[in-house]
Amino acid sequence: MKIVCLGILLGVAGAAAAATPAPVAPRLEEMALTVTPAHPREYIFSDKGAAHLAGECVGENSRSYHGFYVAMHEVVDGWTLRLEDGTELGPATVTEAIVTPDRLVRRHTLPSGEVVTETVTLFDRENGFKVGYDGIPGGRFAFRPRIDMRFLWKVSRPGYDVRWEDGTLLACRTDRVGEAPDPAHPAWLAIAAAGVSGFQAAPEYLDRTYPKGVARKAMDKASPWVPGDLVGHIPPRIPSGRLEVFFAADVDAAAAAARARRLREQQVDLAAARSERLQQLVDDSAITTGVPRDDIALAWTRVSLDNLVMNQRGPGIYAGFYWFTTYWGRDTFITLPGACITSGQFAEAETLLRSFATFQDTDPASARQGRVPNFVTVDQVQYASIDGTWWFVRALDELWRQAGDDAFAAEMAPVVFRAVDGALAHAVDGEHFLTHGDGETWMDGGGEAHPYSPRGNRAVEVQALWHRGLLTAARLAARFPDVPGARADYADLAARLATNFHARFWDGERLVDHLNVDGSQDTQLRPNTLLAVLASPTLFDAPQRAAITAAAADLVRPWGVQSLAASDPFFHPKHLDLANYYYDEAYHNGDVWLWLSGAAVSALNDPREGFGQTRMLLDEALDEGAVGTIQEIRDGAQAARNDEFGGATSQAWSLAEVLRNVVQDYAGLRVDLTAAPPLIEVRPSVPAAWPDLAVRTRIGEHPCLLAPGADERGPALWFPDAVPDAWRFRWIGPDGAARAGRLEIDTDAPAGWNHRVRWD
Known part of the structure; x- marks a missing residue:
């Protein structure tokens, strides 16, 4: 894993404050983890609704549980991209994967040495995701989805109703066509692709055995279904091309198709919203250790x-x-x-x-x-x-x-x-x-x-x-x-x-x-x-x-x-x-x-x-x-x-x-706002490996920043504004002795944290 020292501190003034960095969480891109075939690892993304997408970063799916699911029901098993020369971009061609909280990037190395980049992005609360390819060589290509519509713990080979309408592939289990719409378990899948010229039906079941299921003797087999190929062509005059494929699940065919189109139209905003949400999540509860x-x-x-x-x-x-x-x-x-x-x-x-x-x-x-x-x-x-x-x-x-x-x-x-x-x-x-x-x-x-x-x-x-x-x-x-x-x-x-x-x-x-x-x-x-x-x-x-x-x-x-x-x-x-x-x-x-x-x-x-x-x-x-x-x-x-x-x-x-x-x-933070008077106690037990430990949280309605091993003045407990006068503060030192504290304005505080507890 590549580690980059952030070196980012909130603005401070004064020597004492400079020794106490406020926690600034890593950026999502700094959290990137690299996976190679030498040490395969799984990825798991969820959409904050009822959908999740999981699989192996490199290599074939190792579980029947891998794929795109909505509320414990699988919808999509996976996909591959076949190039004109017959090369199939799939698990065998991935030489490296890079995972950040908001996306999976796979790098496929071709026999020529060229690299095609595949990016997988799940969208929040949309029952849908995107697979994008960059660097596709000129010539014909065929995108082949694998569908497996089944309950999490069941193995079946259902029949499928497949339609190609207005440039969108639609699929539904035949036993669910015409059933009453169930938003919790959307019956239809739409696959829409930018850069695809048509669909060539070539239906087949693929009997799969999953090694991690074999080890458990549970859910070790499944039969995903391939409806055929979404085909297209990269003109020879273009050195390399792009393909974007959108998967969307919804209650009926029209709704699924509309959702897939909307994901395509709004993909930039949807991806940005997810990234921003995740960054805000780690920022608001930031923990830094030095x-x-x-x-x-x-x-x-x-x-x-x-x-x-x-x-x-x-x-x-x-x-x-x-x-x-x-x-x-x-x-x-x-x-x-x-x-x-x-x-x-x-x-x-x-x-x-x-x-x-x-x-x-x-x-x-x-x-x-x-x-x-x-x-x-x-x-x-x-x-x-x-x-x-x-x-x-x-x-x-x-x-x-x-x-x-x-x-x-x-x-x-x-x-x-x-x-x-x-x-x-x-x-x-x-x-x-x-x-x-x-x-x-x-x-x-x-x-x-x-x-x-x-x-x-x-x-x-x-x-x-x-x-x-x-x-x-x-x-x-x-x-x-x-x-x-x-x-x-x-x-x-x-x-x-x-x-x-x-x-x-x-x-x-x-x-x-x-x-x-x-x-x-x-x-x-x-x-x-x-x-x-x-x-x-x-x-x-x-x-x-x-x-x-x-x-x-x-x-x-x-x-x-x-x-x-x-x-x-x-x-x-x-x-x-x-x-x-x-x-x-x-x-x-x-x-x-x-x-x-x-x-x-x-x-x-x-x-x-x-x-x-x-x-x-x-x-x-x-x-x-x-x-x-x-x-x-x-x-x-x-x-x-x-x-x-x-x-x-x-x-x-x-x-x-x-x-x-x-x-x-x-950090040793113990809060009891139900006590009379309300008590905020700090009893640090800071590991030697983390001398600069700092955590960000809330006490009542008030954000707070705690650096338990701050400086010679004791633990630094900061608030952006005044807190209720009734609150009492107590620091339990290494010797077990208790010291009271009071909140004062701190002119040397990190930017935005204007009040610090001073210990008696």
């Missing part, structure tokens, strides 16, 4: 996470690409702090929480009364998760503290009160523990019917989440006593739960994973004790945190956090070892889960000790797996390469936890 490579990795992490924030029949966050392109509750709620809250995108966070809250089970007779769903699609609402609801409450609490939006908190208070009521009525035992089935925690491989990692009936992180939920309910009830459903005993319940928790969950110096149905302690070494600290930090003091992280040290490896200790007889060293076991057995019995690195860092009394986990994840985004993103899992045993393990290729919570760690743990 290390250009890491700045680029963090910017890619932000972009790839945003790739998963979609609007498929309403706003939501995909759990991951490729087979989790729906909204999962638990994943969404764990993702929200890193995706939206620590970056100051409060409105988006509120929208996402509200959308799940509307599906809460409010039936008093239901065993799942009060639960927020773990899975929502147009066809299904599923509540099979004991912890999802309490991750929801934890996300709400984090949002309320940093945004300070009492109106939204009051709106959500009844949701929290109902959740507590449902738990007390149906799931809380005599010791105030929250009980559940074997497969109802996040370690749910095999489901409730055949759990591979049974953790019933009182998991450690579930109790911590329940504790956090009760404390949040207590604060909501105190702030909004007139909201229906409030109780007066939430804090008392939390205190009794905490007492029983510490009496029953400790085995000497070690916190246990769960209590069995018979009340015995399960002593398998799992990382859920780290999640317990993340879920409810106030449940543990510093010595207890030290004991928890020391006990978990055997799980925290340089390649990630294992889901089960390697010394356990049930440990599975590889995710994919189908000769010996089905891969779901390994998911939570050895597999490394990359999102757990976030909890491992946060549980430490000194987060700097966990920086190796963050470094490992940023290296993956730049160098391994799909371009610019982070996977779901790795093998439990260290692998020679970290490109592919059979899990999700891009996972929301893996990405989000990196960003949350940077803001909350390394």
